[in-house]
Amino acid sequence: MATLTYTRIEDIPKIHATAREAFASGRTKSIAFRKAQIAQVGYLLKDNEQRIKDALKSDLGRPYLETELLDFAAVYGEVRMVYDKIDQWVKPQRIDFHFNWFPMGPKLVAEPKGVILNIAPFNVPVFLLLSPLVSAIAAGNGAVLKPSEQTPAFSQLIAELLPKYLDRELYAVINGGVAETTKMLELPWDHILYTGNGRIGRIIAAAAAKHLTPTTLELGGQNPVVVDPKMDVHLTAKRLLWGRFSNAGQICLAPEYVLVPAHFQDTLIEEMKKVYNTFYPDGPENSDSFARVVTTAHTQRIKKRLDETKGKIVLGGATDVEKRYIAPTVVRDVPVDDSLLTEEIFGPVLPIVPVKDVDEAISIIRSKDYPLAVYVFSNDPKFEEKVFSNTKSGAAVTNETVITAGVPGLPVGGIGPSGYGYYTGKHCFEQFTHWRVSLKNPGWVDKVAFGFRYPPYKPDYKKYVKGITSSLPPRPGTQSGTAKRWAFWLLFALVGAGSVVLTRSRGQLKA
Ligand code: NAD
Numbered sequence: 001m002a003t004l005t006y007t008r009i010e011d012i013p014k015i016h017a018t019a020r021e022a023f024a025s026g027r028t029k030s031i032a033f034r035k036a037q038i039a040q041v042g043y044l045l046k047d048n049e050q051r052i053k054d055a056l057k058s059d060l061g062r063p064y065l066e067t068e069l070l071d072f073a074a075v076y077g078e079v080r081m082v083y084d085k086i087d088q089w090v091k092p093q094r095i096d097f098h099f100n101w102f103p104m105g106p107k108l109v110a111e112p113k114g115v116i117l118n119i120a121p122f123n124v125p126v127f128l129l130l131s132p133l134v135s136a137i138a139a140g141n142g143a144v145l146k147p148s149e150q151t152p153a154f155s156q157l158i159a160e161l162l163p164k165y166l167d168r169e170l171y172a173v174i175n176g177g178v179a180e181t182t183k184m185l186e187l188p189w190d191h192i193l194y195t196g197n198g199r200i201g202r203i204i205a206a207a208a209a210k211h212l213t214p215t216t217l218e219l220g221g222q223n224p225v226v227v228d229p230k231m232d233v234h235l236t237a238k239r240l241l242w243g244r245f246s247n248a249g250q251i252c253l254a255p256e257y258v259l260v261p262a263h264f265q266d267t268l269i270e271e272m273k274k275v276y277n278t279f280y281p282d283g284p285e286n287s288d289s290f291a292r293v294v295t296t297a298h299t300q301r302i303k304k305r306l307d308e309t310k311g312k313i314v315l316g317g318a319t320d321v322e323k324r325y326i327a328p329t330v331v332r333d334v335p336v337d338d339s340l341l342t343e344e345i346f347g348p349v350l351p352i353v354p355v356k357d358v359d360e361a362i363s364i365i366r367s368k369d370y371p372l373a374v375y376v377f378s379n380d381p382k383f384e385e386k387v388f389s390n391t392k393s394g395a396a397v398t399n400e401t402v403i404t405a406g407v408p409g410l411p412v413g414g415i416g417p418s419g420y421g422y423y424t425g426k427h428c429f430e431q432f433t434h435w436r437v438s439l440k441n442p443g444w445v446d447k448v449a450f451g452f453r454y455p456p457y458k459p460d461y462k463k464y465v466k467g468i469t470s471s472l473p474p475r476p477g478t479q480s481g482t483a484k485r486w487a488f489w490l491l492f493a494l495v496g497a498g499s500v501v502l503t504r505s506r507g508q509l510k511a
Pocket of ligand 1: 119120121122123124128146147148149150176177178181182195196197198200203204217218219220221251252253344346372412413414418419
């Protein structure tokens with residue numbers, strides 16, 4: 001394991017103060033400055049791809065392709081999109097036209113919040129650290145990044161690289177563990193984004209509340225998959241195993257358990273066996289296409305749950321805690337109260353839960369916390385609709401797993417215990433933006449309409465107030481205001497047309 005140099009605790013307040021002073025200097029107001037910094041995030045990656053891939057190989061046993069796909073592609077997509085869209089996003093937002101208020105030019109102006117703290121986890125460290133950084137820069141903020149201490153090689157490398165590419169005062173990396181993060185949380189930030197497990201998420205939210213700091217919490221959960229037996233079984237098996245075994249199962253959006261009609265379980269497993277053999281022809285342990293669990297402690301945790309399962313292991317099952325190895329594993333006939341289903345596994349183990357029908361699948365999903373994603377494998381829109389309309393989750397995805405996070409424009413975000421708020425793209429930009437209300441009222445407005453508000457109040461004030469008060473929507477059960485208005489204009493048009501016809505016919509008679 002690589003060694004990580006922790007930031008000295010006494011330096012943490014200084015880094016915070018430096019970022020705040022740099023932000024106060026106003027240099028982030030320039031959109032050209034922001035664009036240059038965003039581009040630099042891209043070049044930080046581009047120029048150092050190999051070193052980063054090697055660092056993640058060391059930390060997570062990560063195959064290079066997975067780093068390209070999960071981390072690089074997502075950040076490059078983000079850099080390009082935000083760079084291209086920023087001019088549009090920072091424009092003031094006009095509100096809907098209203099006759100009474102339009103002379104005052106009411107609008108919302110995008111202003112940065114200040115200095116953002118981003119606390120990231122170990123599993124997809126480049127993406128989770130740098131993609132929100134791009135949004136923070138785009139919105140005109142400073143940012144301090146706290147990578148995970150569980151990925152020492154990467155965290156050390158990013159601390160070295162960031163100051164070489166970005167403004168050193170505005171953007172900084174703090175490395176450390178619980179003590180360092182606790183120190184950081186004592187300070188007043190302008191927004192905290194935390195990605196990680198829900199237990200720490202609660203600590204972060206409580207610490208942020210002391211300063212009334214707004215937070216975004218990107219947490220985990222158990223993402224269910226509901227399989228329609230009429231679906232292409234090969235495609236289903238392939239995409240499920242890919243989603244569960246990439247990064248050794250350590251992806252927040254990975255499928256966590258599969259709900260399949262009992263009569264279809266054998267068919268699905270037979271297909272999974274075939275796919276498994278094509279994924280790892282020489283077995284997964286020697287494969288260059290399979291990662292490792294981040295620490296021995298996490299490996300032990302996953303192994304314990306596997307040891308306690310009442311299900312039957314049909315693929316994989318081998319473990320080696322010292323080597324941080326859990327074979328890609330599929331377990332069948334897993335009961336709902338099983339050790340594998342109590343909480344998120346976050347490892348390369350896929351439990352299969354046989355159910356009677358789609359209704360039972362839905363009731364199992366509903367008995368658990370809202371997850372980050374609900375997955376359906378089906379070509380039947382009614383099947384899909386039934387599952388999605390009876391469940392809640394951050395994302396609802398058909399015939400695919402995981403990849404939504406990499407689609408530029410689609411944010412990632414949970415609901416309830418899987419978190420709140422969003423990261424990536426415009427949604428993250430808006431989250432790091434303060435929409436400052438703006439209005440400029442010319443003096444003549446008082447003369448024309450608004451002078452009645454000044455004391456001494458006139459006894460006939462009611463008629464003026466009426467002029468600025470909006471009409472209410474129709475009382476429920478009565479004819480709608482719109483229908484009344486249409487009826488009025490129709491009558492008006494008919495009377496108008498009638499009188500024209502009458503006038504013309506009189507003229508013709510006279511002639
Ligand atoms: P982790 O152990 O790397 O911890 C995450 C961060 O929390 C680290 O930076 C760490 O230093 C910090 N931390 C640890 N203890 C702390 C404490 N006591 N006080 C303050 N900070 C502390 O990662 P993890 O939490 O194990 O991450 C895995 C979890 O993250 C999974 O549940 C996964 O589903 C979730 N996740 C969610 C998303 C998402 O988009 N919603 C993305 C990735 C991961």
